[in-house]
Every structure is written in C-alpha cells, then in structure tokens.
Amino acid sequence: MTEQRPLILISNDDGITAPGLRVLVEEMSQIGEVIVVAPDKPQSAMGHAITVSLPLRLKRNFIFEGVEAYECSGTPADCVKLALDKVCKRRPDIMVSGINHGPNYSINVIYSGTMSAAVEAAVDGVQAIGFSLCDFSHEANFEYSRPHIKHIVETILKNPLPYGTLLNVNMPKTDQIKGLRICRQAGAKYAENFDERKDPSGNTYYWMTGKFINLDAEDNDTDLWAVENGFVSVVPTKFDLTSHGVMQHLKNIL
Numbered sequence: 001m002t003e004q005r006p007l008i009l010i011s012n013d014d015g016i017t018a019p020g021l022r023v024l025v026e027e028m029s030q031i032g033e034v035i036v037v038a039p040d041k042p043q044s045a046m047g048h049a050i051t052v053s054l055p056l057r058l059k060r061n062f063i064f065e066g067v068e069a070y071e072c073s074g075t076p077a078d079c080v081k082l083a084l085d086k087v088c089k090r091r092p093d094i095m096v097s098g099i100n101h102g103p104n105y106s107i108n109v110i111y112s113g114t115m116s117a118a119v120e121a122a123v124d125g126v127q128a129i130g131f132s133l134c135d136f137s138h139e140a141n142f143e144y145s146r147p148h149i150k151h152i153v154e155t156i157l158k159n160p161l162p163y164g165t166l167l168n169v170n171m172p173k174t175d176q177i178k179g180l181r182i183c184r185q186a187g188a189k190y191a192e193n194f195d196e197r198k199d200p201s202g203n204t205y206y207w208m209t210g211k212f213i214n215l216d217a218e219d220n221d222t223d224l225w226a227v228e229n230g231f232v233s234v235v236p237t238k239f240d241l242t243s244h245g246v247m248q249h250l251k252n253i254l
Helices: 019-029 076-087 113-123 143-158 223-228 244-253
Strands: 007-011 033-039 058-061 068-072 094-101 128-133 165-171 179-182 188-198 204-214 231-238
Touching: 007 019, 007 076, 019 033, 019 094, 019 128, 019 143, 033 076, 058 076, 068 076, 076 113, 094 113, 094 143, 113 128, 113 165, 128 143, 143 165, 143 231, 165 223, 223 231
Parallel strands: 007 033, 007 094, 033 068, 094 128, 128 165, 179 231
Antiparallel strands: 058 068, 165 231, 188 204
C-alpha cells in the first residue's frame, strides 16, 4: 500500500490566471496532490473581506493540466472557506497562497488578500503559508524563488506550526538570493493623500496617493531589511490581535 501524498490547497489574490499562481502550482505538484480555488478576477488589497450579501459562484477551470482547479466569484478568504467546506475531499495537509505579485511585508500584511487566504486556512487549523515576490510586474521572474518555496513547504509539512501561527514569506527581486532570514514584521505606515479630481461630467472624485514609511529603517531584524538586502524573509505571523502585554496595565487602570 503506497503512502498517500500530502493534499495541498492553493489560492491567491491576483486571480486564477496570475503567473505567480502557476509557479506555485508547478512547485507544489512535485510535493503532493494539488487543489486550486482562486478568485476569478484580481482581488488585491481585499484584506480579510468575506461575501455575506451576494451568492458565491464556483466554476471548474482546466487551466492547469492534471490539477483540480476552480475559480470563485468571491474574495481570497471566500475561496478558502468554500474549498475547505465544498471542494476538498479530505482535510488539506497545508494551504499555500500566492505567489503574490508585489511585497506583503510589514503593515501590508493587514491589507493583503494573499495573506488573508492563508490566515483563513490557519484559523481552521490548517498549516498555512503566504508567498510574495517583491515585484509588481506581470512578467516578474519567479525562477530564483522556486527552491526556497519548495524547501519552506517541505519543512513545514515535516515540522508543523502551532495552532494560531502561519508564515508570511517575502522574496526579494534578485537573481542573487542570499538565503532565508527569520524576521519580525517591520513597523511601517502609509502617509496617504487623496488627490481631488473631476470626472468628465464635473463630479468630484478622489485618487489615493502617498508613500510608504519604514519606521524601523535602522533595524536589521525585520522583513523589510531582509528583502532589501537580498534575503527571503520568513515571519511567523499570528491572527490573534490581542495586545497581551498591555492587558495587566489595563486591569490596573480601568
């Protein structure tokens, strides 16, 4: 009797036709049995939004030869919820999300649809990893990231994370990756402005602009530092947002 291959669930936020998703499917197919449930259109920066007032639609897609794949009308979190409840015939051994076109380091993890798909799996107790490449281009080169992705997934399959923790992995845009760095999430924020403009009918609309500000620019233990210096950043991430260190202080003052 042959040993059953690991079941790997894949999703993303760039949509089912994104090149980064195809690379992830190719790499994961070497490790186990793959099921894909991904958005039918780009869903970047959707965060952990879920669909509650509209029907969700799921359609079989044959874009990946030999891989069971579906496109979903909902958000990345919707995709994972539907996959776990309706698509997967057995519980996935691991869920991987991405590969995102663009970084999800630092505060971006809050906005990321890629990471929210992974978080949704982790909430359900499934091992989960979100992968991102620091290159927004549709023609981004994922080749140098492949061995690191495979290594990380195989390692976590053999050494599961505790419940409540998943990995946020960001890969630098370089063909000279120096290795992996286990990091903390960098402190950062967006200094945003909203340009006020007029449409052809004279109606006012607003276009968000601004810049990213690294609040930990002097530190060398963050995900931002790692990718800027040629390393793959690996951040153990929790979805429990409780500030445990402040609890006693609040008990004392309230």
